[in-house]
Amino acid sequence: MQLSKRRDVKALLTTATCALLGGAQASATESSSEQWQFDTAVLFYSESERVSAVEAIVAGQKSFANDQRLNVKLTIDSLTGASANGAVAQPNAQTFTRPSGNGQYHIKADKTPLDDTFKDTRVQLTGQWTQPLFNDYTWSVGGNLSKEYDYLSLSVNSNLARDFNKKNTTVSAGFSYAFDQIEPEGGLAKPFTTMAVDSFGTPEFDDAFAQIRDGSTEDKNTLDLLFGLTQVINRNTIVQLNYSYSDVSGYLTDPFKVISVVDQHGMSQRAIYENRPDTRTKHAFFGQVKTHFNNTILDASYRFMTDDWQIDSHTLDMRYRISLNNGHFVEPHVRYYTQSAAEFYQPFIQDDAMALDYLSADYRIGEMDAFTVGIKYGLPMSSGDSLSFRLEYYRQTPKNNGTEAIGALKDVELYEPVDAIIAQVSYSF
């Protein structure tokens, strides 16, 4: 009798402990992990003489019982400045009409033509819900809304992950579907038509401008499929491999970009609006290794992307976090990017060239290299919050894809590099 009663003590105590810690665990999660955790950041991006952007990000995460997680993120960015319109520099001054038709801008001799009316504010809201589904499965679903003055983007996504091997291996598959719509002020330009420039401010100009307009809105659809494998190698190393497939269809042309038509002396005759194919299929392969060494963490990744526009790109990215004795850290960052040109990319065309189906002089789909060097400095705050600063220098170097410069074009800069500074302050609490 006494013995069985004593044996009961263990069981009774276990029950009491569960009530205390199980219940207290719930209250602890309320006070710590069930509260929202926020990451906030302000980012400044400034290209020399071109675009500058200010971006504010507030990201929140809330965890619930049963490992459910809600992430929401609000991004507001404001871009101002000038962006290359695609036309080539000339030994003489040039005049272009703004995409809206509401004004013109003048480019000095030997300068790369930049449209300086680039100004936009973008508001982006994303939400993601993640939860365990059943044994070893994690399911996630999310949505994204992004709105600019003349652009709307909506997307949904879902992902399913399965853990194997005591959670040391995770395999995932997911998709994302996006719908984008563009509605530029002044309508969309007809492909290959000549930019109306002469007699600005007269009814003749207005007629000419109206002639080359083709509707007011266009849209595109993007389907992405993503397959991933994450493997814990040992307690210090984790490897991730991803493959993604992307199929885009619809309006892929940039209605603000033109291409210069030049004579045999390299002198610009006119600027015509570009035209891109209405489908694009991309394949991307991504590999990443994260390793903890004594007091440091190396994060190295490589990405290869290839598409049916003949753009191949390679990205190498390395971050090396060094923990300092006072709990602060320093993280140098280098990134190298290189891409080949789209098959329809031309920096300019000659006026006797054969008619083409597709054409673009947008340097962003031309051959180019880019590199980034930067450093991040982080420090934990006494309350468990963390503060970090990031400063990076970015240089984009467009390159000749094999087009021979002719006449006057030999004396101007056809592939002007772009330099930018990125500064970011982040605070997590």
Add this chain to the structure above:
Amino acid sequence: MDRQVECITRDGGFTLTFFAMASPCEVLIDTLDKRLAMLIGQKVAAEAWRIEDKYSRYQTTSVCGQLNTNAGTRCPIDEETYLLLQFAEQCYQLSDGLFDITSGVLRRAWHFDCSDNIPTEQQIAKWLPLVGWQRVSFDRHGFTMAKNMEIDFGGIGKEYAVDKAMDIVQSIIKQQTEAVMPVLINFGGDLAVNGPRNSDQAWQVGVEHPSLTEQSVMMVSIRYGAIATSGDANRYLLKNGVRYSHVLDVKTGWPVKNPPKSITVAAPKCIQAGLLATLALLRGSQASEYLSEQEIKHWVID
């Protein structure tokens, strides 16, 4: 008290140390990620200090101090306090009244300072009426006890803090890293681990022998769960060759007879281990037998 967390780098990881609840505390983290180790150390210390501030009977501003100051009236309580009182209630029940968190007033009669200062029966009789969990009433929102009664979470507070801190550690690890990260939390000898060290190795823990004369350390290995130690480390009275332990029988107001000097118990949670060790000590010379009967792993120093 200087509330600071020190970080010591050692082979294979970090040891974070601080002082809380009148004890040296440490967190052993087997990782090379110093930032994360520091974060864990700070969160563990913050939890220990939070519980100390909330439940210390020495702080009049603490929840415990307020309940004692306002004895005789109903005091509002929060959920955490309710759960702790509920736990104390269950311990009182399952120990047949031997474990009683209102027994602290007996310390007014007993001063366990290693002297021979044994109180008289009259001195004990003066305080004994103020002991008695059965005269306490509480529900989820309020707590009432008779005037001049006192409660004391000292018997479970440190172990509770270890368990709570380990919950926090587990949630941080889950959030911050995909990898396994072995952690040991030790608050003055009451400790818990979140699993074995790498390669399934057990943690080797030195449990200090509480005797003044024998400064030996007993090595204990632990891979899962928690261990807690209860004993009369430097807290006893000695008169005419009789050692009076600080473990008091709340029914008589006198120390239990011939308990082991120290008893260390293993259990899934630190608070269970601590309570089992205390319950065993209350059995006096039967302590080890009491635990053996229940097939509870323990180490005794007589």
